[in-house]
Amino acid sequence: AQSVAQPEDQVNVAEGNPLTVKCTYSVSGNPYLFWYVQYPNRGLQFLLKYITGDNLVKGSYGFEAEFNKSQTSFHLKKPSALVSDSALYFCAVRDDTGGFKTIFGAGTRLFVKA
Amino acid sequence: EAQVTQNPRYLITVTGKKLTVTCSQNMNHEYMSWYRQDPGLGLRQIYYSMNVEVTDKGDVPEGYKVSRKEKRNFPLILESPSPNQTSLYFCASSLNGAGNTEAFFGQGTRLTVV
Numbered sequence: 001a002q003s004v005a006q007p008e009d010q011v012n013v014a015e016g017n018p019l020t021v022k023c024t025y026s027v028s029g030n031p032y033l034f035w036y037v038q039y040p041n042r043g044l045q046f047l048l049k050y051i052t053g054d055n056l057v058k059g060s061y062g063f064e065a066e067f068n069k070s071q072t073s074f075h076l077k078k079p080s081a082l083v084s085d086s087a088l089y090f091c092a093v094r095d096d097t098g099g100f101k102t103i104f105g106a107g108t109r110l111f112v113k114a
Numbered sequence: 115e116a117q118v119t120q121n122p123r124y125l126i127t128v129t130g131k132k133l134t135v136t137c138s139q140n141m142n143h144e145y146m147s148w149y150r151q152d153p154g155l156g157l158r159q160i161y162y163s164m165n166v167e168v169t170d171k172g173d174v175p176e177g178y179k180v181s182r183k184e185k186r187n188f189p190l191i192l193e194s195p196s197p198n199q200t201s202l203y204f205c206a207s208s209l210n211g212a213g214n215t216e217a218f219f220g221q222g223t224r225l226t227v228v
Contacts, residue, residue, distance in 0.1 A: 004156075009154075032213040032214050034216060034217075036217075036219075041221075041222075042221060043219035043221045044157075044204065044206075045219070046216040049214070051214045090156060090157065092157075094213035094214075095213060100164065100170070100211045101162070101172060102147075102159065102217070104156040104157040104158075105156050106155060106156040107156050
């Protein structure tokens, strides 16, 4: 069965510092991994995805994520956090075995302090 | 503008009174789905649709119905709402059901059942 874990409910970081939001997954086949961001009173917005190829994926707003197959992880990163990055972040996974469901993590709330 | 539109944004209703939440997308997407978001649980899939007249259960389908008579519309129906269906609901669409396509989300519908 597919599953996603976001081990931190909340991440606090100072503006200008690097940030990492963690995600680990479990799938039967090869994973398709996604990060989404949710701002207050808004729907989820797509940030980036890993399908195949280069393990370092770059996405919107300066975010990137590193796929690590041996550790089954897909951590979201940004070199220099902005106050405006404060939001709720979701990791999601599907696999290539033909299933049609996307599994989301519980979400990690990021607070960036000025 | 490419978008997924849900209505209403906010709804307060009483137990047992049938309601429908509408969802429409203008991107000619084949795949549509409904999620509910609850604190600490992330997003859980209720139903999904691979294309017109093709729907299937997600992880938490009990108490919900859907239909897909047209490609652009995917309404969520609660025949007899109960308080445990109080939640934030999101409709999403993606190009197709392949695992490597990202989802576009509506703004959400906050439902309260009293």
